[in-house]
Amino acid sequence: MKLTLHVWRQSGPNDVGRHERYEADDVSEHMSFLEMLDVVNERLTERGEEPIAFEHDCREGICGTCGMMINGVPHGPKSMTTACQLHMRSFRDGDEIWIEPWRATAFPVLKDLVVDRAGFDRIIASGGYVTVRTGSAPDGNAMPVPKDDADAAFDAATCIGCGACVAACPNASAMLFTSAKVAHLAALPQGQTERWDRVLGMVETHDAEGFGNCTNHGACETACPKGISIDYIAQLNRDLIRATLNAKPVGNGTRG
Amino acid sequence: MSRVATLYRSTVGKKVLMAVSGAVLFGFVFVHMVGNLKMLFPPDAAGHYAMDVYAEYLRDFGYPLVPHAGVLWIARFVLLVAVGIHIVSAVQLARLSRAARPRGYAKEKSLSLSYASRTMRWGGVILLLFIVYHILHFTTGQAHSSFVAGAVHRNYVVAFQSPIVYGVYFVAQLALCFHLYHGVWSFFQTLGLSHPKYNHLRRPFAVGFALVVFVGFLTPPTLVLVGVVS
Numbered sequence: 001m002k003l004t005l006h007v008w009r010q011s012g013p014n015d016v017g018r019h020e021r022y023e024a025d026d027v028s029e030h031m032s033f034l035e036m037l038d039v040v041n042e043r044l045t046e047r048g049e050e051p052i053a054f055e056h057d058c059r060e061g062i063c064g065t066c067g068m069m070i071n072g073v074p075h076g077p078k079s080m081t082t083a084c085q086l087h088m089r090s091f092r093d094g095d096e097i098w099i100e101p102w103r104a105t106a107f108p109v110l111k112d113l114v115v116d117r118a119g120f121d122r123i124i125a126s127g128g129y130v131t132v133r134t135g136s137a138p139d140g141n142a143m144p145v146p147k148d149d150a151d152a153a154f155d156a157a158t159c160i161g162c163g164a165c166v167a168a169c170p171n172a173s174a175m176l177f178t179s180a181k182v183a184h185l186a187a188l189p190q191g192q193t194e195r196w197d198r199v200l201g202m203v204e205t206h207d208a209e210g211f212g213n214c215t216n217h218g219a220c221e222t223a224c225p226k227g228i229s230i231d232y233i234a235q236l237n238r239d240l241i242r243a244t245l246n247a248k249p250v251g252n253g254t255r256g
Numbered sequence: 257m258s259r260v261a262t263l264y265r266s267t268v269g270k271k272v273l274m275a276v277s278g279a280v281l282f283g284f285v286f287v288h289m290v291g292n293l294k295m296l297f298p299p300d301a302a303g304h305y306a307m308d309v310y311a312e313y314l315r316d317f318g319y320p321l322v323p324h325a326g327v328l329w330i331a332r333f334v335l336l337v338a339v340g341i342h343i344v345s346a347v348q349l350a351r352l353s354r355a356a357r358p359r360g361y362a363k364e365k366s367l368s369l370s371y372a373s374r375t376m377r378w379g380g381v382i383l384l385l386f387i388v389y390h391i392l393h394f395t396t397g398q399a400h401s402s403f404v405a406g407a408v409h410r411n412y413v414v415a416f417q418s419p420i421v422y423g424v425y426f427v428a429q430l431a432l433c434f435h436l437y438h439g440v441w442s443f444f445q446t447l448g449l450s451h452p453k454y455n456h457l458r459r460p461f462a463v464g465f466a467l468v469v470f471v472g473f474l475t476p477p478t479l480v481l482v483g484v485v486s
């Protein structure tokens with residue numbers, strides 16, 4: 001199939017950037033979206049031009065490294081699918097495809113389609129962990145977890161940190177990501193020790209990183225390749241309100 | 257206290273203020289709508305309209321414990337504060353959003369839940385303009401063609417005999433309907449009032465609330481316009 005691509009090209013963080021038009025004439029419908037870009041890049045390299053920079057790692061939809069706006073939708077037109085798992089059969093011969101990086105102050109563009117998502121790491125570092133006794137491994141199932149809680153935690157834990165929620169959100173809010181991390185640990189007994197400090201810390205970092213405010217548009221949920229539910233955002237809100245209204249020291253007492 | 261300040265400083269805290277002040281406003285809107293249904297009743301034997309009796313009752317609510325119109329002024333004050341908080345938070349949040357994505361996409365498809373969620377800001381501005389007009393129209397009278405203080409039923413009927421006035425109110429109620437459709441649902445989400453067992457009821461509740469308010473507010477003016485209520 002033949003496609004016309006409009007790809008965002010930006011040589012570095014300080015370049016203004018622009019859309020470049022490329023004709024991709026030898027695309028097979030069996031290729032993944034990233035394989036299609038690989039082929040375009042080969043042609044570019046052969047012509048002595050700079051290949052399009054994009055991030056990828058597992059190409060199995062599990063690592064969260066890939067991700068780009070494809071025709072105005074994070075990860076492209078197929079729901080619950082990462083860009084690496086999207087196949088060209090989702091497009092038709094002659095289609096024009098616009099490819100852009102995630103756009104958010106908190107995700108500055110490094111090059112072409114690659115953005116710096118270290119903001120997510122800093123959100124995790126400010127609460128997305130549990131304290132455990134190191135040494136010998138604890139017995140499996142030593143700590144019973146009700147099935148519903150285990151399921152809720154597992155569903156939240158499927159977030160791969162790709163950033164599609166931020167990209168889709170009209171406010172560039174990272175609440176879906178943050179709430180998935182908060183709710184994952186809050187559902188489990190192991191997560192109780194730092195529960196209140198966690199939500200306070202992670203929301204504080206979320207805001208400080210320059211992510212926007214959630215206004216319950218729900219675009220994140222639609223865009224999320226893992227189907228993370230915005231119910232987790234309600235849970236985060238509830239935990240944050242509880243943590244702030246609770247006057248006595250909470251959690252491990254590292255916050256006033 | 258410092259924790260409450262932390263909440264307020266966060267983006268979530270501003271939304272909580274938005275939700276709580278919004279809840280005060282939609283509580284008011286609902287009561288207001290129910291009150292307006294008095295327009296549908298005929299005058300009593302002495303020729304007093306139910307609407308006028310009701311307006312008198314509101315002015316004297318709580319009397320003699322409080323002075324005449326005392327409770328009314330307290331209510332007006334609370335509403336003014338709620339509107340103020342609601343608008344200040346809306347402006348703060350809108351600015352944060354703009355700062356969080358100064359540059360948009362060349363091609364963008366909206367994935368938002370609803371048209372209503374995308375029109376909260378402009379819909380809110382329409383409502384604000386409407387509230388100002390509405391007060392000048394029925395409370396102070398400057399925007400009314402022939403205002404008579406205290407003659408609520410009469411002022412109401414005279415106003416809605418004009419299709420233009422009816423049109424203005426219709427558009428405003430439509431804007432309110434959309435604002436409530438997203439706002440009521442959003443209220444539960446923002447305050448974390450969520451439970452897997454009841455979450456599926458939040459959307460129907462918001463739809464029902466928005467529709468009841470829409471139909472409730474517009475029924476009396478419609479009946480005036482077609483001449484059933486006079």
Ligand code: HEM
Nearest residue numbers: 215274275278281282346376377380383384439442443446
């Ligand atoms: C004075 C005019 C008004 C303005 C400027 C305004 C503006 C807004 C804005 C910008 C939002 C945030 C929504 C978002 O960004 O997604 C909002 C939410 C809301 N509004 Fe209003 N609004 C007004 C009047 C009202 C009225 C009259 C009511 C009640 C009937 C109301 C009830 C609500 C509720 C309940 C919310 C949801 C809060 C939440 O997100 O949790 N608003 N409004």
Ligand code: SF4
Nearest residue numbers: 159160162163165224
């Ligand atoms: S919540 Fe979904 S869209 Fe957001 S980072 Fe996690 S997997 Fe990606």
Ligand code: FES
Nearest residue numbers: 057059064066084
């Ligand atoms: S490359 Fe790992 S999820 Fe796409």
